[in-house]
Amino acid sequence: MRLIDSHCHIDFPQFESRRQELLEQASLSGVDEIVVPGVTEKHWGRLLDCVSHHAGLHAALGLHPCFLDQHQPEDLKRLARLLETQTVCAVGEIGLDLFIPDADLDAQLFYLDQQLALAKQFDLPVLLHVRKAHDQMLQRLRRVKLQAGGVVHAFSGSKHQAMQYVDLGFKLGIGGTITYERAKKLRSIVSEMDLADLILETDAPDMPLSGYRDEINQPARVREVAEMVAQLKRCSVEQVARITTAQAVALFHSIS
Numbered sequence: 001m002r003l004i005d006s007h008c009h010i011d012f013p014q015f016e017s018r019r020q021e022l023l024e025q026a027s028l029s030g031v032d033e034i035v036v037p038g039v040t041e042k043h044w045g046r047l048l049d050c051v052s053h054h055a056g057l058h059a060a061l062g063l064h065p066c067f068l069d070q071h072q073p074e075d076l077k078r079l080a081r082l083l084e085t086q087t088v089c090a091v092g093e094i095g096l097d098l099f100i101p102d103a104d105l106d107a108q109l110f111y112l113d114q115q116l117a118l119a120k121q122f123d124l125p126v127l128l129h130v131r132k133a134h135d136q137m138l139q140r141l142r143r144v145k146l147q148a149g150g151v152v153h154a155f156s157g158s159k160h161q162a163m164q165y166v167d168l169g170f171k172l173g174i175g176g177t178i179t180y181e182r183a184k185k186l187r188s189i190v191s192e193m194d195l196a197d198l199i200l201e202t203d204a205p206d207m208p209l210s211g212y213r214d215e216i217n218q219p220a221r222v223r224e225v226a227e228m229v230a231q232l233k234r235c236s237v238e239q240v241a242r243i244t245t246a247q248a249v250a251l252f253h254s255i256s
């Protein structure tokens, strides 16, 4: 069974001493390919270095909306240079977060719009982080029309919003949240969506799965996310793996 973790921060310092071991465990669970999203300009170098030292890791670069205080407009120029010169599979993670206290929507929109334009220019998919701002994001995506599409990571919207993303060529990123019984809305959306509209992820080290709440999350757990999706879709885990992996391969050109 071949699985892909489409969103895992394996470059983070929490993994420093155990990275190789966790990648081997992931491989034993069928997870040989991992997309590693960027968060701030300061750490893009660390991310590119990490990806170059391990097989199966794929870099995405972006400025995350929750770290606005660390972004500067010059970072966008460096991003454009790196997208031109490095092997990067997506622009991300980028987005809108109106859940964080004192969210500055205008500043978030400034970085989002510039990065959506870069994704369009380089014909790359985007990894979107969106909380409490799906309608604003959908409005943006309708305007910019990204041919390469992308993933709405850790999808948290409504069924209606899910359908609108799919119509725009986006996939829903499904992770550990789905393993919690209280995630009733998300579970019902997943059970009704087409498997081809879903992509699997962990967001490790964040978003631990049910049953592992005191541990940092790790890429091997994509396997358990796949098992939960299979249960909801009443199909085999092999089928979930086959279809979601095919979607990830089609989306991220550096994964074959």
Ligand SMILES: [Zn+2]
Pocket: 007, 009, 037, 093, 203
């Ligand atoms: Zn993330």
